[in-house]
Structures are given as C-alpha cells and as structure tokens.
Amino acid sequence: MNKRQALVQSLAVFDARERLVDWNPGFVEEFADAASIVAQGVSARDISSACLLPERALDLGWSLYGAPPQRFEYINNRRSISVAQHLGVNGHIFRVAQSTHATPPLHAGMLDENAELLRSAALQISAAVLKRREQETLRLHELALKDGLTGIANRRYFDEFLDIEWQRCKQSQLPLSAIFIDIDYFKAYNDLYGHLNGDVCLKAIASTLKDHLHRPGGLVARYGGEEFTCLLPGADLGEATQKAEELEQAVRALAIPHEKSGALPIVTISLGVATVPCITGSDTSVLVKAADLALYKAKAAGRGCVRSTLCTSPC
Ligand SMILES: Nc1nc2c(ncn2[C@@H]2O[C@H](COP(=O)(O)OP(=O)(O)OP(=O)(O)O)[C@@H](O)[C@H]2O)c(=O)[nH]1
Numbered sequence: 001m002n003k004r005q006a007l008v009q010s011l012a013v014f015d016a017r018e019r020l021v022d023w024n025p026g027f028v029e030e031f032a033d034a035a036s037i038v039a040q041g042v043s044a045r046d047i048s049s050a051c052l053l054p055e056r057a058l059d060l061g062w063s064l065y066g067a068p069p070q071r072f073e074y075i076n077n078r079r080s081i082s083v084a085q086h087l088g089v090n091g092h093i094f095r096v097a098q099s100t101h102a103t104p105p106l107h108a109g110m111l112d113e114n115a116e117l118l119r120s121a122a123l124q125i126s127a128a129v130l131k132r133r134e135q136e137t138l139r140l141h142e143l144a145l146k147d148g149l150t151g152i153a154n155r156r157y158f159d160e161f162l163d164i165e166w167q168r169c170k171q172s173q174l175p176l177s178a179i180f181i182d183i184d185y186f187k188a189y190n191d192l193y194g195h196l197n198g199d200v201c202l203k204a205i206a207s208t209l210k211d212h213l214h215r216p217g218g219l220v221a222r223y224g225g226e227e228f229t230c231l232l233p234g235a236d237l238g239e240a241t242q243k244a245e246e247l248e249q250a251v252r253a254l255a256i257p258h259e260k261s262g263a264l265p266i267v268t269i270s271l272g273v274a275t276v277p278c279i280t281g282s283d284t285s286v287l288v289k290a291a292d293l294a295l296y297k298a299k300a301a302g303r304g305c306v307r308s309t310l311c312t313s314p315c
Helices: 003-007 026-030 032-037 044-050 055-057 108-145 156-172 187-194 195-215 237-254 284-302
Strands: 011-015 020-023 072-078 078-088 091-101 178-185 219-224 227-233 269-276 306-310
Touching: 003 026, 011 026, 026 032, 026 091, 032 044, 055 178, 078 178, 091 227, 091 284, 108 156, 156 178, 156 219, 156 227, 156 284, 178 195, 178 237, 187 195, 195 227, 227 237, 237 269, 269 284, 284 306
Parallel strands: 269 306
Antiparallel strands: 011 020, 011 091, 072 078, 078 091, 178 227, 178 269, 219 227
C-alpha cells in the first residue's frame, strides 16, 4: 500500500444533488450504522439520518445545511477523524475521512503535507470514478445502438443518425440520400440451408455492405430482419444510385450459393434509392418511405437490381 492509499481511509463521492455515486469499503466501515442503506443514489441526508452517533450526522451535515463544510475533525468510537470535503467537476462532492489518531502529525508542516496529499488522492480517485462511469455509459449506449448479430448499427442508431443528418443537410443545403436493401428469397434460403447458415449469410452481407460503403459520413445499418439501410449525407441521386449498384455487385461477388433463389443460383439483394435534393421541412419519414417504395419496385422488376427515385415535392 503506498502512502496515498494509506492516507485515504474513507472516501465517498456524491453528485451535485448529494446522492451517493461511489464509495470505498472504508466509507461503509465508518458509517456502519447506516451500512444497510449505503447504495448508489441514496442521499447524504438518508445516510445521515440512519446514523446513531450525532458526530456522523454532523459529518454529512452539508446535506442539511447547504455548502460542504471546510475540513473538520470529530471523535468517533474513540478515533479522531479528520474529514475533508471538496467540490469537483459537475458539482460532485468528494468526502474523504482520515484517522488522525492512527497517524498523528508530528508537526504542523506535516499536517499541511498530509492535507495536500489527501486532496490530490481524492481528486485522482474521483477522476477515475468519473472516467469509469463515463466509459460504462458510453459502452451501454454503444450496446443499445449496435445490432447483436452483425455488429453494425441497428435501426435505432439509423433513426438517430437520420434525424441528425437531416438537420445538418438542411442547414448546409446539401442533398440527403438513403438506400434500402433487402436480401432476395431469404425465406427460401433459411428453409433450404437452415437458420444458422442464414445468420452467417446476414453477417457476410452486413460486413460487405460496410466495407464497400467507403463514404465519409455514410452509415450502414441493419434495419430489421433481412433488411439493411445506408444513409449518404451530401450524396445526390446519381452518386447514391452508383453506390447502390456497387453494393449490389459486391454482394453478387460473394457468390453465396442459393439453389432456391428465383433470381440467380446465388444470394442477391434488391436496392431502393431515394434522394431529397433540398430539405425544407422536418418529416424524415418522407425519405424512408420513398426509398422503401423504390425497393419495392426493384423487387417487382425481378430482384437483384437497383431502382431510384427523387423526392421532388417539398420535404
Ligand atoms: N437466419 C435468419 N433469418 C432471418 C433473420 N431475420 C429475419 N429472417 C428471415 O428472413 C426471411 C424474410 O422472408 P420474406 O420477408 O418472406 O422475404 P424473402 O423470402 O427474402 O422474399 P423477398 O424479399 O420477396 O425476395 C424470413 O424467413 C425471416 O425468418 C435473422 O436474424 N436470421
């Protein structure tokens, strides 16, 4: 144990609303009377009320009396404890308690040195706590936006992305294009080769689409089932149609056998492209509906092909 760890005997972090965010075993030990309620989100006031000893209630007194007090000392269980509280980023309050009895300062200079060490340890720990929580939030957010099977973005991500890009293209007066993609005769594929092979096929197509999108700011997502979608901010109808044709060829080049396909003896995709050349309104579903209709036309035209449409009415 290094000097800093030894100094910090009890550490707790409260958020700006004085709710417990993180704590160490020393904190649970120190507030043993309230140990059963120590949990994330519990207020300092509740912990304070659960304490039998008045000094402890005083210790968490900022929840009752406003701003955190300056460094102070109290005798608790015949131990002398020095408590320091610091305000950190986002209004977080770091409460650090140190037993002064166990390590009595030899002279005033040493007390100052300890105080500084204590403070920097608290800030370091609090920064680590915050970073860990931010990373966890980010990880959960990513998980919620990723398709579990293929690892590409899911429909929720696509919807969020569409909202953002719609606004961005509207402001910069850029066109916005979408490509809707559907695997042909995929039910027959599953029936013939089995659902697990169907999953392998979906993954192969997802990664091919992703690898071939090659467009800064573009997105490929799994829209649901055997449907995928691409969003191409800034692409006009010609560029988006060309990209759709490239994607169609790339999937064809995989040459995944499909003996029951009504198009070719390999897996093919149908693609519908739609472009809003100049966004004026706020209804993003216009683009989705138009791309879906173009996809329907590609299916009707025999599958394994691209159909495109320009959204001309104001949207
Ligand atoms: N293996 C597998 N199959 C899926 C998954 N999600 C959807 N499917 C299958 O995709 C098939 C889609 O079938 P349909 O909507 O009838 O379309 P299709 O057979 O591709 O026919 P067309 O689109 O008209 O060419 C269904 O059999 C679904 O079970 C999945 O995650 N894994």
